[in-house]
Amino acid sequence: HVQLVESGGGSVQAGGSLRLSCVFSGGSDNFRFMGWFRQAPGKEREGVAAIDSDGTTSIADSVKGRFTISRDNAKNTLYLQMDSLKPDDTAMYYCAGSRFAIHNRWNLEYEYNYWGQGTQVTVS
Numbered sequence: 001h002v003q004l005v006e007s008g009g010g011s012v013q014a015g016g017s018l019r020l021s022c023v024f025s026g027g028s029d030n031f032r033f034m035g036w037f038r039q040a041p042g043k044e045r046e047g048v049a050a051i052d053s054d055g056t057t058s059i060a061d062s063v064k065g066r067f068t069i070s071r072d073n074a075k076n077t078l079y080l081q082m083d084s085l086k087p088d089d090t091a092m093y094y095c096a097g098s099r100f101a102i103h104n105r106w107n108l109e110y111e112y113n114y115w116g117q118g119t120q121v122t123v124s
Contacts, residue, residue, distance in 0.1 A: 001025075001026055002024075002025070002026030002027070002030050002097075002113075002114050003024070003025050003026055004022055004023070004024045004025075004095050004096070004097060004114055004115065004116035005022065005023050005024075005116060005117070006020060006021065006022045006093065006094065006095050006116045006117065006118060006119040007020070007021050007022075007023075007119060008020040008021050008119060009093060009119030009120045009121045010120075010121070010122070011122040011123075011124065012085055012121075012122070012123055012124075013123070013124060014085060014086055014087055014123055014124065015084060015085065016085050016123070017081070017082060017083045017084075017085065018082045018085065018121060019079060019080070019081050019082070020036070020079065020080040020082065020093055020095075020119060020121075021077055021078070021079055022034075022036075022077065022078040022079075022080075022095030022116055023075075023076060023077050024076050024077070024078065024095070024097055024114075025076060026114075028053075028073070028076075029099060030097055030099050030113065030114060031053070031076075031097040031098075031099075031114075032052070032053050032098060032099055032100055032101055033050060033051070033052055033053070033097070033098040033100065033101060033102050033103075033106065033111075033112075034050065034051055034071060034078045034095065034096065034097050034098070035047060035048070035049065035050035035051070035095070035096045035097075035098075035106055035107075035112060036048040036049050036050070036069060036078075036080045036093060036094070036095055036096075037093070037094045037095075037096060037109065038089075038091035038092065038093045038094070038121075039091055039092050039094070039118075040088075040090060040091040040092075043091075045094070045109060046060070046107070047060060047106060047107025047108070047109075048060050048063055048067065048069075048080070048093070049063065049067055049068075049069035049080060050069065050102075050106035050107070051069045051070065051071050051078070052101060052103070053071075053073065055070075055071070057069050057070075058103075058104075058106045058107075060107065062088075063082075063089070066082065066083050066084045066085075067080060067081065067082050067083070068080070068081040068083075069081075078095050080093070080095075082121070085121075085123045086123060087123050087124065088123075089121060089123050090121060090122050090123050090124075091120075091121060092118040092119070092120050092121075093118060093119050093120075093121055094115055094116055094117075094118045095115075095116045096109075096112035096114060096115050096116070097112060097113060097114040097115075098111055098112045098113055098114075099113055
């Protein structure tokens with residue numbers, strides 16, 4: 001049974017930091033590529049960052065230099081360190097997993113096979 005569970009969201013003032021975690025289970029073969037997406041009210045879901053099983057990362061221009069994605073395969077955990085947060089970062093954040101090495105398609109929702117339920121981040 002594949003499962004992804006996010007945590008670490010909350011409310012923070014602009015300029016602050018949060019670290020999101022996503023614990024994944026159900027077989028390492030199901031998580032070759034992992035990503036973070038976010039969806040703000042009234043907007044489409046967008047890719048934030050992604051990471052391959054070998055540690056290669058991709059990140060959206062809107063968060064480059066502020067957000068860092070990482071994963072600990074031994075702990076089956078995906079992370080998103082978010083610094084210098086802005087009100088525009090307010091959204092529901094989702095982690096996602098893909099069985100395949102999707103690389104330059106990392107920001108396409110349909111490339112991911114599994115999704116978590118999301119964790120809310122509010123920046124004021």
